[in-house]
C-alpha cells in the first residue's frame with residue numbers, strides 16, 4: 001500500500017476511527033492534516049504521528065461550517081500544493097435513543113448537520129480542488145446503519161444512508177476525472193461514540209454482542225486499514241463502493 005507523501009485530510013481525527021486512521025496514514029509516510037472540532041485532540045493525534053517519525057499538522061475545523069471547510073482545504077493546498085485524499089470521518093450520534101415519533105428536533109438537526117451536511121460540504125470543496133488538480137480520492141465513513149435498518153436512531157440512520165448515496169452518486173459523476181469515491185461501513189466499533197450508546201442501558205452491551213457473529217466489537221485500527229486501502233492505488237479500479245467491517249453483524 002503506497003501512501004508515501006500523499007496529502008491527506010481526515011476530519012474528526014481527534015479520536016476513535018479518525019485518530020487511528022490518521023496514525024496509519026502517518027505510518028505509511030503520508031502528509032497528514034489532522035482536523036477536528038476539538039483542537040486539543042487534533043494536536044494530540046498530530047503530535048503522536050510526529051513522535052513516531054511521521055508528518056502531520058493539526059487544523060481545527062467544524063465540518064458544519066462551510067467557510068471553515070473551505071479554509072481547511074485552501075490552507076492545506078497552500079501549504080502542500082495539492083489534496084490527494086479526503087477522509088470524511090467526523091460524525092456524531094443522537095443524544096437520546098428514542099422511537100421516531102419521539103425523536104427530538106435537536107438530535108435531528110445536530111446529527112444531520114455533522115454527518116450529512118458536513119460530508120456534503122467536505123466533498124463539494126474537495127471535489128473542486130481535485131477536479132482542478134486532475135486527480136483525487138475521497139473516503140467517507142458511513143456505517144452499517146447506512147445499509148440496514150436500526151431502531152431508535154432515525155437521524156443517524158438517515159444521515160448514514162445519505163452518506164452511502166452521496167458516495168455512489170458522486171463516484172458516478174467523477175469517474176472520468178480520475179477521482180475515486182468510496183465509503184466504509186463500520187459495525188459496532190470501540191470508540192467514544194460507541195461508549196455513549198453503551199451508557200444508555202446496563203444490558204445493551206450484551207445484547208449488541210449477541211448480534212455480532214464474531215462476538216466482539218471492532219477496533220478503530222481495523223477500520224483504518226480499509227480506509228487506507230481505499231485511499232491507495234492498491235484499490236485503483238474500485239469506486240462508488242461500500243466496504244462493510246462489522247464482524248459479520250450484517251449477516
Ligand SMILES: NC(=O)c1ccc[n+]([C@@H]2O[C@H](COP(=O)([O-])OP(=O)(O)OC[C@H]3O[C@@H](n4cnc5c(N)ncnc54)[C@H](O)[C@@H]3O)[C@@H](O)[C@H]2O)c1
Pocket residue numbers: 011012013014015016017018035036037038041061062063064089090091092114118141142143144185186187188189190191192193194
Ligand atoms: N464507533 C462505531 O461503532 C461506529 C460505527 C459506524 C460508523 N461510525 C462512524 O465513524 C466515524 C467516527 O466515529 P468514532 O466512532 O470514531 O467516534 P468518536 O466520537 O471517537 O470520533 C468522532 C470525532 O468527530 C469529531 N467531531 C464531532 N463533530 C464534529 C464537527 N462538527 N466537526 C469536526 N469534527 C467533529 C469529534 O470531536 C471526534 O473526534 C463517525 O462518522 C461515526 O458515525 C462509528
